[in-house]
Amino acid sequence: MAEQVLAAVRTGPGKTELREYPMPDIPADAALMRMEVAGICGTDVKLYQHPPSPAPVIMGHENIGTIAKAGREFTQRKGFKEGDLVFVEHYVACGKCEWCHLGQYRHCENTDWRGNPDAIRYGYTSAEKAPHLWGGFAHYVYLPWNSVVHRVPKGVTPELAGLVTPMANGVEWSLFDGGVGYNSTVLIQGPGQQGLSQTVICKQAGAALIIVTGTAKDGARLEVAKALGADHVIDVERENPLERVMAITGGKGVDVALDCASGAGTIPILLGIEALKRKGGVIVVQGEMAEFPNFPLGKMTVKFITVKSARGHSYRACELALEQLASKRFALEKVTTHRFGLKDVDLAIRSVGGKGVKDVIHASLMPWE
Numbered sequence: 358m359a360e361q362v363l364a365a366v367r368t369g370p371g372k373t374e375l376r377e378y379p380m381p382d383i384p385a386d387a388a389l390m391r392m393e394v395a396g397i398c399g400t401d402v403k404l405y406q407h408p409p410s411p412a413p414v415i416m417g418h419e420n421i422g423t424i425a426k427a428g429r430e431f432t433q434r435k436g437f438k439e440g441d442l443v444f445v446e447h448y449v450a451c452g453k454c455e456w457c458h459l460g461q462y463r464h465c466e467n468t469d470w471r472g473n474p475d476a477i478r479y480g481y482t483s484a485e486k487a488p489h490l491w492g493g494f495a496h497y498v499y500l501p502w503n504s505v506v507h508r509v510p511k512g513v514t515p516e517l518a519g520l521v522t523p524m525a526n527g528v529e530w531s532l533f534d535g536g537v538g539y540n541s542t543v544l545i546q547g548p549g550q551q552g553l554s555q556t557v558i559c560k561q562a563g564a565a566l567i568i569v570t571g572t573a574k575d576g577a578r579l580e581v582a583k584a585l586g587a588d589h590v591i592d593v594e595r596e597n598p599l600e601r602v603m604a605i606t607g608g609k610g611v612d613v614a615l616d617c618a619s620g621a622g623t624i625p626i627l628l629g630i631e632a633l634k635r636k637g638g639v640i641v642v643q644g645e646m647a648e649f650p651n652f653p654l655g656k657m658t659v660k661f662i663t664v665k666s667a668r669g670h671s672y673r674a675c676e677l678a679l680e681q682l683a684s685k686r687f688a689l690e691k692v693t694t695h696r697f698g699l700k701d702v703d704l705a706i707r708s709v710g711g712k713g714v715k716d717v718i719h720a721s722l723m724p725w726e
């Protein structure tokens with residue numbers, strides 16, 4: 358095996374450099390993963406432009422790879438051996454706290470980069486922290502004993518498996534948080550990889566009506582939304598979205614509104630609150646902005662709306678997402694539109710942000726290409 362590991366490192370806002378790190382020694386309770394695909398999402402776009410710290414970081418938090426080396430204890434404890442194709446969550450749990458015992462380790466302080474400077478989270482943690490390989494935009498990634506690893510089902514290619522994170526968020530936000538199920542009516546705002554994944558999950562769960570919104574630049578994405586099961590799509594720049602939702606629902610509004618728009622500020626939340634049914638709807642929000650002047654708290658209360666915060670995915674959501682991918686029930690190859698090599702990380706992230714290659718829905722970073 359090589360002595361050095363090649364990685365694309367974020368060295369400042371909007372800046373990437375290829376660097377080498379020493380191949381780590383793998384203790385008995387750890388493993389080394391050879392990267393196959395790192396998915397790139399809207400979070401990468403934000404973290405790339407506005408790094409939360411000046412430290413050099415190997416980004417890449419949606420990681421699919423093959424176990425290249427596994428310590429004896431790692432295999433004994435976790436059941437994974439060399440050659441297994443796996444998905445590694447970006448959360449690295451402590452395994453001891455109340456959140457970990459609840460299985461909600463995404464809330465564990467050990468992986469909370471906002472509050473804990475020593476937190477470990479793939480794609481976020483400083484590359485200066487030994488053994489350095491904490492991100493997927495690299496040839497190899499280090500897996501400690503407390504990494505959360507899932508088996509990729511047979512027949513699922515690494516590229517398709519690269520969709521597991523948006524799909525798992527789809528399960529978590531629409532089903533677990535939003536309560537979407539049989540006969541639900543749903544408004545999904547934003548037809549990017551996240552909104553399209555929600556569409557698939559809501560369809561699979563039996564939603565009776567799925568409406569997806571986008572803007573003028575989303576023409577191709579809205580077509581994909583229809584192909585994946587959206588009953589109606591709305592270009593919010595050409596039509597009044599609230600009027601359309603009310604016309605489609607016979608004036609009733611929808612049961613659940615999901616915010617998957619990016620960079621739209623308060624607009625999706627205001628529309629969501631208006632478009633929800635008369636009483637008891639659920640809105641799942643992203644909270645992109647720090648403040649919300651004139652938030653319609655009165656309307657929200659009168660409509661008896663429940664607000665849920667979109668916060669990543671749980672273990673169960675990941676497993677269900679992997680099963681969904683394995684089912685091949687939906688034409689998800691329409692979502693995995695682009696591949697980029699390691700030297701093109703900068704272009705890949707910019708393209709996901711709408712400023713490089715055109716019409717990217719989901720970008721797969723293939724570090725060996």
Ligand SMILES: [Zn+2]
Pocket residue numbers: 397398399400401418419522
């Ligand atoms: Zn992501």
Ligand SMILES: [Zn+2]
Pocket residue numbers: 450451452453454455456457462465466467
């Ligand atoms: Zn914990």
